[in-house]
Amino acid sequence: DTGVSQNPRHKITKRGQNVTFRCDPISEHNRLYWYRQTLGQGPEFLTYFQNEAQLEKSRLLSDRFSAERPKGSFSTLEIQRTEQGDSAMYLCASSLVFAEQYFGPGTRLTVT
Amino acid sequence: GESVGLHLPTLSVQEGDNSIINCAYSNSASDYFIWYKQESGKGPQFIIDIRSNMDKRQGQRVTVLLNKTVKHLSLQIAATQPGDSAVYFCAEKLGDTGNQFYFGTGTSLTVIP
Numbered sequence: 511d512t513g514v515s516q517n518p519r520h521k522i523t524k525r526g527q528n529v530t531f532r533c534d535p536i537s538e539h540n541r542l543y544w545y546r547q548t549l550g551q552g553p554e555f556l557t558y559f560q561n562e563a564q565l566e567k568s569r570l571l572s573d574r575f576s577a578e579r580p581k582g583s584f585s586t587l588e589i590q591r592t593e594q595g596d597s598a599m600y601l602c603a604s605s606l607v608f609a610e611q612y613f614g615p616g617t618r619l620t621v622t
Numbered sequence: 623g624e625s626v627g628l629h630l631p632t633l634s635v636q637e638g639d640n641s642i643i644n645c646a647y648s649n650s651a652s653d654y655f656i657w658y659k660q661e662s663g664k665g666p667q668f669i670i671d672i673r674s675n676m677d678k679r680q681g682q683r684v685t686v687l688l689n690k691t692v693k694h695l696s697l698q699i700a701a702t703q704p705g706d707s708a709v710y711f712c713a714e715k716l717g718d719t720g721n722q723f724y725f726g727t728g729t730s731l732t733v734i735p
Contacts (some may be wrong), residue, residue, distance in 0.1 A: 615664055
């Protein structure tokens with residue numbers, strides 16, 4: 511499978527714990543995006559990387575969220591001190607040009 | 623924040639009929655629009671895009687129309703098939719916000735065999 515992959519697919523955690531998600535983009539794609547999606551809503555932009563550089567972050571992104579793409583390939587999204595409001599689907603997408611983003615299947619986070 | 627909204631949250635059509643999904647956007651500075659299809663348990667899938675200097679673009683069985691005067695976008699699906707059943711989102715990019723795309727809330731399309 512040469513599409514975008516995300517791990518884990520599901521994560522259940524207790525409030526206050528830290529979680530980390532991984533995204534492996536399509537190999538030749540230099541652009542990588544993280545989104546959050548809640549039930550019945552469209553994806554909400556979180557952050558964007560071009561190669562290893564994090565070029566954009568949503569102003570709505572809490573400082574408990576951090577993302578990295580250390581070698582310009584895979585990326586990780588960490589949420590510290592999780593809250594129940596963080597429960598959502600976290601989507602990763604990659605692209606070669608700024609349009610036509612290819613999305614992964616997402617990681618569903620449930621905070622209890 | 624930016625407002626990208628859809629007129630109808632749900633749409634049911636008979637197999638073989640044409641479907642029209644509408645989207646309203648509020649920011650006249652938006653310069654690029656994408657339609658996505660999302661099936662249950664999957665990430666959004668790119669369908670078709672259109673730039674603000676165009677008013678129509680056609681793909682395979684799909685057509686996107688852009689009316690900048692009323693800030694309205696539509697997706698037309700010809701000869702709708704059961705496999706078209708999904709949630710459809712429009713997304714806009716503001717001309718001055720780099721690579722940030724803003725998604726609407728989605729329309730759920732159900733195709734009746």
